[in-house]
Amino acid sequence: MSKAKVTPWEVKGVxxxxxxxxxxxxxxxxxxxxxxxxxxxxxxxxxxxxxxxxSHRDLEIFLKEHEEGKSVALYTGRGPSGNTHLGHIxxxxxxxxxxxxxxxxxYFQITDDEKFLCKDLTLEETNKLAYxxxxxxxxxxxxxxxxFIFVDTDYAKTMYKIAIKVAKKVTASSAQAVFGFxxxxxxxxxxxxxxxxxxxxxxxxxxKKPTRTLIPxxxxxxxxxxxxxxxxxxxxxxxxxxxxxxxLPSLLGPEGKMSTSEGSHATIFTTDTPDEVKKKxxxxxxxxxxxxxxxxxxxxxxxxxxxxxxxxxxxxxxDKKLKSIRDNYKSGKLLSxxxxxxxxEKVNAFLKVHQKKRELARKHIDKFILKD
Amino acid sequence: MSKAKVTPWEVKGVxxxxxxxxxxxxxxxxxxxxxxxxxxxxxxxxxxxxxxxxSHRDLEIFLKEHEEGKSVALYTGRGPSGNTHLGHIxxxxxxxxxxxxxxxxxYFQITDDEKFLCKDLTLEETNKLAYxxxxxxxxxxxxxxxxFIFVDTDYAKTMYKIAIKVAKKVTASSAQAVFGFxxxxxxxxxxxxxxxxxxxxxxxxxxKKPTRTLIPxxxxxxxxxxxxxxxxxxxxxxxxxxxxxxxLPSLLGPEGKMSTSEGSHATIFTTDTPDEVKKKxxxxxxxxxxxxxxxxxxxxxxxxxxxxxxxxxxxxxxDKKLKSIRDNYKSGKLLSxxxxxxxxEKVNAFLKVHQKKRELARKHIDKFILKD
Numbered sequence: 001m002s003k004a005k006v007t008p009w010e011v012k013g014v015x016x017x018x019x020x021x022x023x024x025x026x027x028x029x030x031x032x033x034x035x036x037x038x039x040x041x042x043x044x045x046x047x048x049x050x051x052x053x054x055s056h057r058d059l060e061i062f063l064k065e066h067e068e069g070k071s072v073a074l075y076t077g078r079g080p081s082g083n084t085h086l087g088h089i090x091x092x093x094x095x096x097x098x099x100x101x102x103x104x105x106x107y108f109q110i111t112d113d114e115k116f117l118c119k120d121l122t123l124e125e126t127n128k129l130a131y132x133x134x135x136x137x138x139x140x141x142x143x144x145x146x147x148f149i150f151v152d153t154d155y156a157k158t159m160y161k162i163a164i165k166v167a168k169k170v171t172a173s174s175a176q177a178v179f180g181f182x183x184x185x186x187x188x189x190x191x192x193x194x195x196x197x198x199x200x201x202x203x204x205x206x207x208k209k210p211t212r213t214l215i216p217x218x219x220x221x222x223x224x225x226x227x228x229x230x231x232x233x234x235x236x237x238x239x240x241x242x243x244x245x246x247x248l249p250s251l252l253g254p255e256g257k258m259s260t261s262e263g264s265h266a267t268i269f270t271t272d273t274p275d276e277v278k279k280k281x282x283x284x285x286x287x288x289x290x291x292x293x294x295x296x297x298x299x300x301x302x303x304x305x306x307x308x309x310x311x312x313x314x315x316x317x318x319d320k321k322l323k324s325i326r327d328n329y330k331s332g333k334l335l336s337x338x339x340x341x342x343x344x345e346k347v348n349a350f351l352k353v354h355q356k357k358r359e360l361a362r363k364h365i366d367k368f369i370l371k372d
Numbered sequence: 373m374s375k376a377k378v379t380p381w382e383v384k385g386v387x388x389x390x391x392x393x394x395x396x397x398x399x400x401x402x403x404x405x406x407x408x409x410x411x412x413x414x415x416x417x418x419x420x421x422x423x424x425x426x427s428h429r430d431l432e433i434f435l436k437e438h439e440e441g442k443s444v445a446l447y448t449g450r451g452p453s454g455n456t457h458l459g460h461i462x463x464x465x466x467x468x469x470x471x472x473x474x475x476x477x478x479y480f481q482i483t484d485d486e487k488f489l490c491k492d493l494t495l496e497e498t499n500k501l502a503y504x505x506x507x508x509x510x511x512x513x514x515x516x517x518x519x520f521i522f523v524d525t526d527y528a529k530t531m532y533k534i535a536i537k538v539a540k541k542v543t544a545s546s547a548q549a550v551f552g553f554x555x556x557x558x559x560x561x562x563x564x565x566x567x568x569x570x571x572x573x574x575x576x577x578x579x580k581k582p583t584r585t586l587i588p589x590x591x592x593x594x595x596x597x598x599x600x601x602x603x604x605x606x607x608x609x610x611x612x613x614x615x616x617x618x619x620l621p622s623l624l625g626p627e628g629k630m631s632t633s634e635g636s637h638a639t640i641f642t643t644d645t646p647d648e649v650k651k652k653x654x655x656x657x658x659x660x661x662x663x664x665x666x667x668x669x670x671x672x673x674x675x676x677x678x679x680x681x682x683x684x685x686x687x688x689x690x691d692k693k694l695k696s697i698r699d700n701y702k703s704g705k706l707l708s709x710x711x712x713x714x715x716x717e718k719v720n721a722f723l724k725v726h727q728k729k730r731e732l733a734r735k736h737i738d739k740f741i742l743k744d
Contacts, residue, residue, distance in 0.1 A: 116536060117540050153532060153536070157526070163560075168560050172558070185544050190544055191559050193559065
C-alpha cells in the first residue's frame with residue numbers, strides 16, 4: 001500500500017482518514033455533534049450517518065451561533081479546470097441539506113484565477129468553464145434569494161480588497177509550508193491563497209455584519225482555511241468553521257480520488273449520456289467480486305474495495321436498500337455486474353433530472369451571480 | 373562617500389547615474405535621441421536639455437511607432453503613502469510636455485494596494501491618499517479626454533485579469549532577484565509586481581489594439597518594468613519603453629532623494645503654505661556656500677552640491693536665468709541666502725497656481741477616473 005499524499009491539488013494512494021485528522025489537526029465529527037446538526041436540521045442525512053462527513057473545525061461554535069440567531073453562512077466552491085463530475089457534487093448535496101435545514105446564506109466561489117494559474121489552460125477557458133460549472137451547482141436546487149455565486153476574476157474588485165488584507169498577514173514562508181510552494185512557483189499562486197481565504201470573510205463584508213462561515217468540502221482543501229483561520233483574529237473577522245468529507249473514490253480502485261487529471265475515461269461527468277455512464281461503470285469500476293462466478297457465489301464480494309458499492313454509499317440515500325445490496329454482495333447472491341447495474345441505474349436516474357435542471361439553470365444563472 | 377543603494381523603495385547615498393545605466397542595463401538618452409523627441413514635440417524641454425531625463429529603454433522604437441501613426445500611450449503613477457511632494461511631480465511635468473507634444477493617451481496608476489502592503493498604513497488610508505494624490509496630478513493640466521487615472525483597488529476587476537496573466541509567467545525566484553523579496557515578505561508583495569506590470573498592458577486592453585507604452589519615471593522604478601518587458605512577448609503585448617529621470621535631491625544634501633520617509637520636516641509638499649516653504653528651504657536646504665561672508669565673496673559657492681541651486685535646475689525653465697544664477701553664485705556675487713530666496717519665490721509662485729488648480733480638480737476628478 002503506497003503512502004497517501006493529500007494536498008489541495010493531488011490525492012494519491014489509499015487515504016487514511018484517521019491519520020489525516022491527526023496530521024491536519026482537525027476534530028472528529030462525533031455522534032453528539034451529528035445529533036446536533038440533525039436537531040438543527042430537523043432531519044438526518046445519509047452522508048452524516050455514513051461518516052462521509054467525518055471531520056470538522058469549530059462546528060460547535062458555528063451551530064451555537066446559528067442557534068443564538070447570529071449571522072452565519074455557508075461557503076463552498078469549485079475550481080473550474082474541466083467539466084463537473086460526480087465527485088464535485090458530493091459536498092454540494094450536503095450544502096443543499098444544510099442550507100434548507102439552517103436557512104442561511106451560501107457563498108459559492110468559482111476559482112477561474114487559480115485554475116488558470118496552476119493548469120495549462122487559458123483564462124478564457126477557465127472563465128468559460130466557471131459558468132458551465134455554476135450550472136451544475138444551481139441544478140442542485142439552491143435558493144437564489146440566499147445563494148451567491150461568484151467567479152473570482154469577475155468579482156475581483158470586491159475580492160482583491162479583502163484578499164490583500166489577508167495577504168499582508170501571510171509571509172511567503174507560511175505559504176510555502178502550507179502549500180508546498182517553492183521558488184519555481186509563479187507569483188500568482190503565491191498570492192492565490194489570499195483570494196481563497198478572502199471568501200471566508202466575504203460574508204461579513206457582504207452581509208455587513210460579523211458572519212461566521214462554515215465550509216463543507218473534501219478534506220484535501222483544508223490547508224487553504226488554515227491560513228484563513230490564522231489571520232481571522234488579526235483582521236477582526238470570525239474564524240471560519242469547516243466540515244470535511246472523504247473523497248468520492250476513483251472508479252479505478254481504492255487509491256486516490258475521482259479526478260479528471262487521471263484521465264476522463266474513468267470519470268463520470270454530469271453531462272455524460274446514459275450510455276456513456278453505463279460503459280464507464282461497466283468497463284472501469286473496480287470490482288470487489290471474485291474472479292469466477294463459482295468463486296463469487298461461494299465466497300461473495302468485498303464491498304470495502306468495490307467502487308460500485310462505495311459509490312452507492314454516496315448516492316443511495318436509503319439505508320435499508322444499501323444494506324440489502326451489501327449483504328447480498330457479501331453473500332455472493334449479487335454479482336459484480338448486477339451491482340454495477342444498480343449503480344448505473346442510480347446514476348442515470350440522478351443525471352436525467354440533473355441535466356434537465358442544469359439546462360434550466362442557464363436561464364436563471366443571473367439571479368445567482370455576484371458581480372462588481 | 374557611501375555606496376548608493378537604489379531600489380524601488382529606497383534610495384541611499386550619492387547616486388552615480390552613469391553606474392545605474394550600466395547596472396540596470398538601460399541606454400543613454402543621447403543628443404540625437406533628444407533631438408528626435410524635440411522634433412516630434414515641436415519644442416524643447418529644460419529637463420531634456422539638462423539631462424534630468426538621462427536614460428531610456430526602447431525610446432527609438434516608441435518614437436518611430438508614434439511617427440508611423442501606431443497606437444502608443446504614456447504610463448506613469450504614484451504610490452500613495454503620503455501627501456504629494458515636489459519630487460513626485462518632476463516626471464508629471466515631463467508627462468504633460470510629452471502628452472501635449474505627442475497628443476497621446478496617458479495612464480496614471482495609483483497603487484493604494486502596494487502602499488497598504490508594504491507600509492504601516494490601512495487600506496482605507498492609502499485609498500484616501502490615492503484620491504488626494506490624484507488631485508495633484510490633475511492640477512498639472514492634463515487633458516481629461518485622453519488621461520486615464522485609476523486607483524488599483526477600485527479598478528481591480530480589470531487589473532487583476534491582466535495581472536494574473538503576468539503572474540503566471542513570473543516565478544517567485546525572479547521576484548526575489550529583482551525586488552529583493554525573501555521568505556519573510558508577505559504574499560501580497562510577491563504578487564504585486566504583476567499589478568504594476570499589468571499597467572504596461574492596460575492600454576492595449578483599454579484601447580482595444582496593440583499599444584506600446586512609454587514610462588517617464590525616476591530610475592529607481594525601473595525594476596518593475598524589467599519584469600513587464602520580460603513577459604510582454606510571452607503574452608503577445610508590445611514591450612514597454614521607458615525614459616528615466618534623476619531624483620529631485622533631498623533638501624538636506626547631495627545624498628539620496630527627497631522622500632517623506634526621511635521625515636517630512638525637510639520635504640516640500642504641494643499643500644505647504646508660502647511660509648512653510650520659506651521656513652523649510654531657509655532652515656534645511658543644504659548650502660554650497662562658504663562659511664563666512666568674506667570667504668563666500670572671495671571664493672564663491674559650489675552649485676553642484678547646493679540644494680537650492682539643484683532644485684532650480686528642475687524648476688527654473690529659463691536657461692539664461694539659471695546660468696546667471698549659477699555664475700553669480702560661483703563668483704560669490706550671490707549669497708546662499710539670496711539663492712534660497714530665489715528658490716522660495718519660484719516654488720511659492722508654482723504652488724500658488726498649483727493649489728488653486730488642485731482644488732478645482734476636486735470638481736472634475738470623475739472625468740479622469742477609470743472604474744470597473
